[in-house]
Amino acid sequence: MxxxxxxxxxxxxxxxxxxxxxxxxxAAACSPKTQPIVNKPQPSVTPPAAKPAEKPVATTPVKAAKPAPxxxxxxxxxxxxxxxxxxxxxxxxxxxxxxxxxxxxxxxxxxxxxxxxxxxxxxxxxxxxxxxxxxxxxxxxxxxxxxxxxxxxxxxxxxxxxxxxxxxxxxxxxxxxxxxxxxxxxxxxxxxxxxxxxxPLDYHAKRAAQYVYERLKAKKVFVLKSGFSVDNNYLTPFKQQLDSLSKQHVKLIPLTVVRGDLKPLLPQLSKTEDNVFVLPSTNQAFLQVTLRALDTLAKAYPVVLIGHPSWEKLTFLRADALQRLKTVITSSDHVNYxxxxxxxxxxxxxxxxxxxxxxxxxxxxxxxxxxxxxxxxxxxxxxxxxxxxxxxxxxxxxxxxxxxxxxxxxxxxxxxxxxxxxxxxx
CATH class of the missing domain: 3.40.50.2300 (Response regulator)
Incomplete structure (x- = not known):
């Protein structure tokens, strides 16, 4: 361009x-701009020999066609x-x-x-x-x-x-x-x-669900909830998309996390395959405690974390912890400078x-x-x-x-x- x-x-x-x-x-400067029309010069032609004068013939004047605007x-x-x-x-x-x-x-x-x-x-x-x-x-x-x-x-x-x-x-x-x-x-x-x-957020959640199903091939997904209803703005379309893609064969296991306690999930975790967690919250206090607990859990169990798209702009999140948790998020912005x-x-x-x-x-x-x-x-x-x-x-x-x-x-x-x-x- x-x-x-x-x-x-x-x-x-x-x-x-x-x-x-x-x-x-x-605003005034952005007026319509036109390309100049270039008239090509006509090649010179030798005039023919003069003919005897003839009577003028009446013709109907033809108006020149107006150029298309x-x-x-x-x-x-x-x-x-x-x-x-x-x-x-x-x-x-x-x-x-x-x-x-x-x-x-x-x-x-x-x-x-x-x-x-x-x-x-x-x-x-x-x-x-x-x-x-x-x-x-x-x-x-x-x-x-x-x-x-x-x-x-x-x-x-x-x-x-x-x-x-x-x-x-x-x-x-x-x-x-x-x-x-x-x-x-x-x-x-x-x-x-x-x-x-x-x-909108719906399409972020649907894209994340598609990634979980097609790329991670998860058989079950652990959902870590904060207890605030705002989490459902992400979780509802995520679940709908995952159910649609898997024909409800992928099981969602929700847990409302209190003070970072993840022990109720231990019997269902795998030590050989990635355990996929979805964390849809943006609440700072909840995230800091829960991510710390999840980081500790990752020392004994393989973890892949799906985060909220707003995490990209949350400055209190630690990049080293998110990297250890193999964190994936969606984004509508990605600029290659x-x-x-x-x-x-x-x-x-x-x-x-x-x-x-x-x-x-x-x-x-x-x-x-x-x-x-x-x-x-x-x-x-x-x-x-x-x-x-x-x-x-x-x-x-x-x-x-x-x-x-x-x-x-x-x-x-x-x-x-x-x-x-x-x-x-x-």
Whole structure:
């Protein structure tokens, strides 16, 4: 792919406020771009000999055919810039500033992707609106007639905003709406045109169950429960998938662990084959005690541990213990910073914005490139994500469409702790 240099970012003053202010000006810069038409010179021809004059013949004038207008794909972005805080007397709270900065970083990556695609002759009209991270504002935006001429709506970012935006029965709901950063389950939004780019927890649990059945070939699985009902958000789809794949031949053995006591499981453990444990909790106190007990158990019994996808960002977990437990987790993000495409993206991003790209910038670039190309190549402007898989910088896109929940990206990676860090194995 070819990356096109973007407009430079001024560096004086408050960095974050300038970033947010610059959004307004950059939006205008993303105007439709056209390729020049080149007229080839005609070869010189020797004129024929003059003929006797003839009477002119009346002819019907023929109008020159108008060139077909170039297609322009319209995209509207509803992001929480909270620009009202820039007014006199206004002030960003820490939380609002984090959300605004995230919105700017995502936008920068998305726009860089569209600029890259224009080198292929594609044209885009990008419209920015401030969702303010307020459900009431998201509902008002869904009634905004300015959105009707767009082919894709990107945002709002957070679940409450997505739900509010899709709650109104207006014409805008007939447009596809991309949920760009939230892994919230689309079942709670009841929108057949919602596109969920970040795989929800259900698909992590199902992928883990597939790994347990197909790769580990486990005959029984020990489930270590914290006693909190939130564990079921992971365990329910995990069990459903495992039962479906094994036709209920793999036995799940649950244990609610109290103060790290794993002794009730000892009679059922094997000393020769891997004992597969699933630990769906993210509670710090419970995890620290239970993982310590499991680490002790692993000295006498071979253990393979399946963890929650959120563990990737839990800083209190010890990589050495997780490696001894042969821990495997799923993830919707896996960035190879040594790949040529990633190195090229970082260089282009630095040139455009004089900043390092964040995870939101990377996701914005992937989604901008994927959906920008889908829109440009669609003759009718209708999106069909289920027809095209894509390998981006942070994840692959494999969308499945369901009548009531729209499109959902189902691809997640399998990561394993190796050399004290997580590495993709599938």
């Amino acid at each position: 070819t990356l096109v240099r973007n407009h430079r970012l001024p560096l004086s003053g408050n960095k974050y406020k300038l970033l947010i202010l610059s959004v307004v000006f950059w 170039q297609k322009v794909s319209g995209i509207a972005m509803l992001l929480p810039f909270n620009l009202d805080n820039l007014n006199q007397g206004g002030k960003y709270s820490k939380a609002d500033l984090q959300k605004a900065n995230m919105a700017v970083e995502y936008y920068q990556g998305f726009k860089l992707a569209l600029d890259s695609l224009t080198s292929n002759g594609y044209n885009y009209r990008l419209q920015l609106l401030d969702s303010k991270d307020q459900p009431a504002e998201a509902r008002n935006l869904s009634l905004n007639p300015k959105l009707y001429n767009n082919d894709l709506i990107v945002g709002p970012i957070f679940p409450d905003g997505i739900k509010a935006f899709n709650s109104t029965n207006t014409g805008i709901t007939k447009k596809p709406v991309l949920s760009p950063l939230s892994p919230a389950s689309p079942s709670g939004f009841h929108s057949p045109l919602l596109i969920t780019a970040i795989p 040594k790949s040529g495409s990633m190195i090229g993206f970082i260089k282009a991003y630095r040139k455009a914005y004089h900043l390092e790209p964040s995870e939101f910038s990377i996701k914005g670039f992937d989604e901008g490139f994927y959906f920008g190309e889908l829109l440009a190549q669609s003759e009718t402007g209708t999106l069909k994500p289920e027809t095209l898989d894509f390998e981006g910088l942070h994840n692959k896109f494999h969308f499945v469409k369901k009548p009531t929940t729209g499109w959902v990206n189902t691809h997640v990676y399998i990561l394993k702790y190796t050399n004290f860090e997580l590495k993709a194995i599938e």
